[in-house]
Amino acid sequence: MVRIHEPGSEYVLNFCTKHLGRSGDPPPPDDENATATFRGQIAEAWRFPIIGLVREKDVGPKADDLNLVTFVYKSRSGDQSPVSVLGTFASLCEPLPLKPVLFEGEDTGYRSVSVTVPKGELHTYKFLVQGNYYPDPINPQRVRFGNGRVWSRFFTDEYLQPLILELWELRLLYRLVEQILPFRTAEAENFLQRHYFSLDKGQKVTQMAKAFRLDDSVGEVNAIDKLLAREEAHRLVDYRVCLKQIDRALRALNPYTDPYLIPAEQYIELYNSMAASRPGDGSVPGWDYAAYDNPAFFIYLLRRHAVSTAFSHPKYAGNVGAAGWAYLSERYADKAGATLFDWEPALEKPLGTSEYYR
Amino acid sequence: MIDKFDVVIIGSGAGGAPIARQLVEKGKSVLVLEKGPLLRPSYQVPGERSDFRRDEVYASGTEKILRVPGVANVGESYYSSHAEPDINDEPHVYRGVKKLPDGSEVPADYATIEGYTAQLVGGGTQLYGGVSLRFTPTDLRLKSFNAGRRTPLQDDPNGDALAGVRDWPVTYDELEPYYALAEELVGINGQTKNQVKPFRTGPGGTPGPGPSDYCYQRPLDPNPISAFAHAGMVALGQRLPGNIEPYRPPLAVITEDHAPSGRRLPRAKNGQPDREAAKTSYVNRYGDPLGLKSNTWVSLLSPLEGNPNFTLRPNCVVTHLTSTEGRVSRVHYFDPGGVRRTVEGKLVVVACSAVESVRLLMLSGQEDPAFATRINSSGLLGRYFLTHCFGGARALVPGRYDKSKALDADWATDCCGTDEFLEANGLWAGAAIYNNTSDQALPLSLFRTHGSTDLDTLWKGFMYKPQMRANGFINFLDYEFGRGLSVSFMANQVPQRDNRVELHPTVKDKWGRPVAYVLKTWHPHDVYLMKLMADQCAEILRLGVASSHPTYDIASDYDLNRKYDRNNEYGGSLGSGGVYQAENALARMANHILGGARFGTDPTDSVLDPNCRAWEFDNLYVTDGSFMPTSGGANPTLTIQANALRVAAHLLKRL
Numbered sequence A: 001m002v003r004i005h006e007p008g009s010e011y012v013l014n015f016c017t018k019h020l021g022r023s024g025d026p027p028p029p030d031d032e033n034a035t036a037t038f039r040g041q042i043a044e045a046w047r048f049p050i051i052g053l054v055r056e057k058d059v060g061p062k063a064d065d066l067n068l069v070t071f072v073y074k075s076r077s078g079d080q081s082p083v084s085v086l087g088t089f090a091s092l093c094e095p096l097p098l099k100p101v102l103f104e105g106e107d108t109g110y111r112s113v114s115v116t117v118p119k120g121e122l123h124t125y126k127f128l129v130q131g132n133y134y135p136d137p138i139n140p141q142r143v144r145f146g147n148g149r150v151w152s153r154f155f156t157d158e159y160l161q162p163l164i165l166e167l168w169e170l171r172l173l174y175r176l177v178e179q180i181l182p183f184r185t186a187e188a189e190n191f192l193q194r195h196y197f198s199l200d201k202g203q204k205v206t207q208m209a210k211a212f213r214l215d216d217s218v219g220e221v222n223a224i225d226k227l228l229a230r231e232e233a234h235r236l237v238d239y240r241v242c243l244k245q246i247d248r249a250l251r252a253l254n255p256y257t258d259p260y261l262i263p264a265e266q267y268i269e270l271y272n273s274m275a276a277s278r279p280g281d282g283s284v285p286g287w288d289y290a291a292y293d294n295p296a297f298f299i300y301l302l303r304r305h306a307v308s309t310a311f312s313h314p315k316y317a318g319n320v321g322a323a324g325w326a327y328l329s330e331r332y333a334d335k336a337g338a339t340l341f342d343w344e345p346a347l348e349k350p351l352g353t354s355e356y357y358r
Numbered sequence B: 001m002i003d004k005f006d007v008v009i010i011g012s013g014a015g016g017a018p019i020a021r022q023l024v025e026k027g028k029s030v031l032v033l034e035k036g037p038l039l040r041p042s043y044q045v046p047g048e049r050s051d052f053r054r055d056e057v058y059a060s061g062t063e064k065i066l067r068v069p070g071v072a073n074v075g076e077s078y079y080s081s082h083a084e085p086d087i088n089d090e091p092h093v094y095r096g097v098k099k100l101p102d103g104s105e106v107p108a109d110y111a112t113i114e115g116y117t118a119q120l121v122g123g124g125t126q127l128y129g130g131v132s133l134r135f136t137p138t139d140l141r142l143k144s145f146n147a148g149r150r151t152p153l154q155d156d157p158n159g160d161a162l163a164g165v166r167d168w169p170v171t172y173d174e175l176e177p178y179y180a181l182a183e184e185l186v187g188i189n190g191q192t193k194n195q196v197k198p199f200r201t202g203p204g205g206t207p208g209p210g211p212s213d214y215c216y217q218r219p220l221d222p223n224p225i226s227a228f229a230h231a232g233m234v235a236l237g238q239r240l241p242g243n244i245e246p247y248r249p250p251l252a253v254i255t256e257d258h259a260p261s262g263r264r265l266p267r268a269k270n271g272q273p274d275r276e277a278a279k280t281s282y283v284n285r286y287g288d289p290l291g292l293k294s295n296t297w298v299s300l301l302s303p304l305e306g307n308p309n310f311t312l313r314p315n316c317v318v319t320h321l322t323s324t325e326g327r328v329s330r331v332h333y334f335d336p337g338g339v340r341r342t343v344e345g346k347l348v349v350v351a352c353s354a355v356e357s358v359r360l361l362m363l364s365g366q367e368d369p370a371f372a373t374r375i376n377s378s379g380l381l382g383r384y385f386l387t388h389c390f391g392g393a394r395a396l397v398p399g400r401y402d403k404s405k406a407l408d409a410d411w412a413t414d415c416c417g418t419d420e421f422l423e424a425n426g427l428w429a430g431a432a433i434y435n436n437t438s439d440q441a442l443p444l445s446l447f448r449t450h451g452s453t454d455l456d457t458l459w460k461g462f463m464y465k466p467q468m469r470a471n472g473f474i475n476f477l478d479y480e481f482g483r484g485l486s487v488s489f490m491a492n493q494v495p496q497r498d499n500r501v502e503l504h505p506t507v508k509d510k511w512g513r514p515v516a517y518v519l520k521t522w523h524p525h526d527v528y529l530m531k532l533m534a535d536q537c538a539e540i541l542r543l544g545v546a547s548s549h550p551t552y553d554i555a556s557d558y559d560l561n562r563k564y565d566r567n568n569e570y571g572g573s574l575g576s577g578g579v580y581q582a583e584n585a586l587a588r589m590a591n592h593i594l595g596g597a598r599f600g601t602d603p604t605d606s607v608l609d610p611n612c613r614a615w616e617f618d619n620l621y622v623t624d625g626s627f628m629p630t631s632g633g634a635n636p637t638l639t640i641q642a643n644a645l646r647v648a649a650h651l652l653k654r655l
């Protein structure tokens, strides 16, 4: 049974107004083109549905394992037609009604409902408006099923399965990213093994499973996949096009081996030649510059993504078990052995040790 | 919905909130309209989860692509936090220069995030570093000071550096009790000893120091890395007139329970207050989930919640004011659903932060020609726009330190702000100098700001160094991590008539209204001042390190091809400079957005009267940073707050 929560209108409006509060009416739900235009004008439409935190008061200590997911539909102030949401996070035979969001007691035109969903999950949903089902007009994440039907999609924090990149793409990416980050030196590998080994038993079951899926050092490739699925979906095309070119270039370097298995030296050779390439100069053998004229730019992009995912909060699915931070905190210590990157006291339990911040 | 109030205040930051606090206390009915959301610290949230997160990605945002039509940086990446406006929706545009392939330069317009503070209840004080310095008495009378100066000004080739300088219509002595009141109400820790500003008033308006140090709470222990800054400031002070020593800078973070706002420090397991709880380096640019940083929401407004004469409407953007016969009759706004609404106030206070306040007044003028004539009778609305001359020096110091436990700054010195120093160096005005401790303390901030210091060029330095990878990446970390120390200066910028905010002729915001257009340049004397001050900052680092490590080579540079052993000590990559050198120097504002509606005693030479009332309106006041005729030799917020408290006292007499 899905549990409905009432975080209050203030909570919902705080997330909605900046993004959705422009003047003008929302489009009719059945007008695909108008809906696409509407969505295109929303800053950070990816923030919907709102994936928030659950208050301990409402669910007890389980709060750490749950997200509060708030679905928002924009209607017109005073419009009485009911809106509900149907999705895989709840019973598929029972749409949940959205309620008007009020401001100083008056209808704002927003409709919303909040439910708790476990972290690490992926779901699809639709809105039921005036008797018909439509994908969420705001959320750009969508999936098309085999039967041609389009549903909206969301995932909660720490979702660790690949979502949009294909296996061959993930494997290439993994090999490339390991040339950037510090985790594939012998010393660092050694550290990671010790780190995961030293986790307590409960953590080990979850974190080890997370970390070694995909043979991925601290989960950064998985986190990049999430970034491309949501916040930086505009970069998916760079990855799609470039990974194809990288595959071609690697095959040009080494025609006899599956690109995934090519020795690191050749990845480095490719990385360096991409980094040295100037737009359109044709300098990377095997790379089709008509498809993507600036291989160096892709290296820049990948560098930013690699470090941001390896060292950001683990909720983004990289830095699994805070291994990236732990690496730094072990590497830098004073003469007495005390760490010089003591990140834990600032952060929430169970990740960190703060008594106050959650 | 109630639509009549004694006072309507637009903007809930440093300029607006103090007025709301004082007027509600005295029983007046007050409405605060705030464009941004109301994000609460955890102690105000049932279940104790704040919407502020100690999360580097959340705080600085993922990549977005600029799509504003017609500006030269279309297609560029930008990063903005959840507490800032989106610049595709509402850009600020500045006039910059574009380099053409043949090397020549042409003027071009760029969209920028500079010029915004933050958009939420509390405004910029939610994200600020909290450095809460007073201006010096000289800062408020720079015209008189320079009229009587003995030495000529340096680098003033056209002799116009002082043309736009005005004394403030209030003196330091008049402002002093309000400084004290602001320090008391906001909740600030620090040290008065060694500051060159006179302190006279204690808590509750009593003369002399209070139980601790005038109105300050006790500072926390500095981060050990700051000892170099301290030593350097001592040594520099000894070489300059007056032998002025450093002090612990006032920071708007409570370190004790704070009676005026009812905030309490969190209690440790043993029941004792945990004074160190705020020391996390998630400080500058972070909202504080514990509410220990004294933003105007936790310190001034939230204690008013539940008071029947206090109304706060967050998520409401004011679009314009309309007037009849020199009285603002209505304030027009969009409610959170985008519905147009209006309210009335006997008095109306505009405090949207300078660029947006000037814009709001200009947009109101577009709707109503009579309003336009009155608000701009001097022809100066938007003119004498100011930020600060700022910059500093950075070096790696011997040893390695845990920078993850820090507040924004640990030591400050006024040795470059004395009249003697200004005379000796041919300067028109002085600077405060302080060290930054929390900068680059967290991993992403270290990478993201490597080789770039401003919001428009984040990540570029790191991204464009592809050689820094695998072992090279470790080498970089071994060299840098926990070793960087920077010292900054904050100085007056020469006021120039043509430095101004206008409405942009073509670029519109998401509601179809013209956006703010910032046109400004640096005066040659600004450049001179910044070079000189950056040298002082570099000197602080040099002297500070030399005092304990005489053989350390602070100037040697990082070499990508060299192997650095993390247990050895290497040189310091000392670098220094001022903002005028940045690629986008014309955009940069240090989040200090001032001037554009200066106050004064002459209606033909100022936009506001000495009480910050628009000269030709009976009931319209402007109290954010735009009132300043000169920008002060220190960070501006405490002065904005003190002035707002002064205006509040005046408003009380009128109601």
Ligand SMILES: Cc1cc2nc3c(=O)[nH]c(=O)nc-3n(C[C@H](O)[C@H](O)[C@H](O)COP(=O)(O)OP(=O)(O)OC[C@H]3O[C@@H](n4cnc5c(N)ncnc54)[C@H](O)[C@@H]3O)c2cc1C
Pocket (backbone or CB within 6 Å): B010, B011, B012, B013, B014, B015, B016, B033, B034, B035, B036, B116, B117, B118, B119, B120, B121, B122, B123, B124, B125, B127, B128, B129, B130, B131, B132, B133, B284, B285, B316, B317, B318, B319, B351, B352, B353, B354, B356, B360, B408, B590, B591, B592, B593, B623, B624, B625, B626, B635, B636, B637, B638, B640
């Ligand atoms: C990262 C950062 C660090 C900083 N560090 C320091 C520091 O250490 N020391 C220091 O002194 N200063 C610092 N500052 C600057 C400080 O935040 C500002 O000086 C101060 O907040 C300015 O006060 P204000 O009243 O002018 O504007 P704000 O405090 O920004 O308040 C303006 C408010 O008006 C709202 N608003 C705007 N337009 C409208 C509208 N049309 N309708 C309704 N509401 C509107 C905005 O959303 C905002 O909340 C820092 C700023 C930033 C961003």
